[in-house]
Amino acid sequence: MREPRDKVCVMTGVTSGIGFEAAKQLAAGGMRVIGIGRTAEGCRRAEAEIRGSSHGAEVRVIVADLSSLGNVRGAAAAVCEDLPDGRLDRLIHNAATVSDWYIGTEDGYELQFAVNYLAAFLLTRELFPALVRPEEARVITVSSSCHRRAVIRWEDPMFRRKYSGLKAYKQSKLALVLFTLELNRRVAHRFPLRAIGVEPGLVDTAVGEKNSGGLLATHGSPKGTKGLDPADAAAAVVRLATDRAASIPADYWRLGRPSEPSSYARSADAALRLWRLSERLCGVDFL
Secondary structure, three states: OOOHHHOEEEEEOOOOHHHHHHHHHHHHOOOEEEEEEOOHHHHHHHHHHHHHHOOOOOEEEEEOOOOOHHHHHHHHHHHHHOOHHHOOOEEEEOOOOOOOOOOEOOOOOEHHHHHHHHHHHHHHHHHHHHHOOOOOEEEEEEOOHHHHHOOOOOOOOOOOOOOOHHHHHHHHHHHHHHHHHHHHHHHOOOOOEEEEEEEOOOEOOOHHHOOOOOOOOOOOOOOOOOOEOHHHHHHHHHHHHHOOHHHOOOOEEEOOEEOOOOOOOOOHHHHHHHHHHHHHHHOOOOO
16 A cells, blocks of 8 residues: 555545645645646735745646546646646545526536536546555545435436526436445446545535525535534545545445435446436547
8 A cells, every 4th residue: 555645636626625625635735636627817826825834845736627527537647747647546536616597608508517517527537547556545525415315317318498507416426425325336346446435514614605696505515504614514525535445334425424315326237227328428438
């Protein structure tokens, strides 16, 4: 097992919230961090602050708008150019967006499905050769408890008809869980890779304010309830990235404890159907 200081972690959504705090904690612990953020200004600020708070740790933040499949591929290529020995130890899918109204991406997909899920699917596929090189790699997906009240809208996954921002968000988080469990099914006994899903809980971040008028900021919480501090929520993600494999007995976690996702999320049939849809939407074959 490589020492933490020799490990490399790629994380999306590092310019604010959980991603920013998790990147700081990982860098402070000696891990080399390659972050991905949406805006050049945000990436410059995050890179400087993370490096400064971790006493000069190796940090690089790449600019990429994950709503674009082309940008996802470009980010993956930039990451690969910067990997020592072509190895990647941790890949953390944290980036998320919300929208109260339908927004289409340049590829013709619904924004939340594209950013919150498809980008994770494609980025994992593009970085897969690097992920299977270490003796023990992990793909960590940051989901949400709202996936428990969702199904995949197979007849219209992009919600082009009767758009509901909240339902689209729930679907995107459910898709992440289905992907996480299916990835484990596909790599089992074949590759030294493990996927882990995590629900950090209601977090006090600005994600619910973007394109939404606060649509998700207090969803699932009594009015006026304050969410977790992003640094506290990030600690749960960091633990799954840094603890020894033997101390992480489950592949899904909620509020720092092993948990089972919804019965729908555990459906192998639904996961296979989503995997095939994702390959088609991204124009790739994956495992």
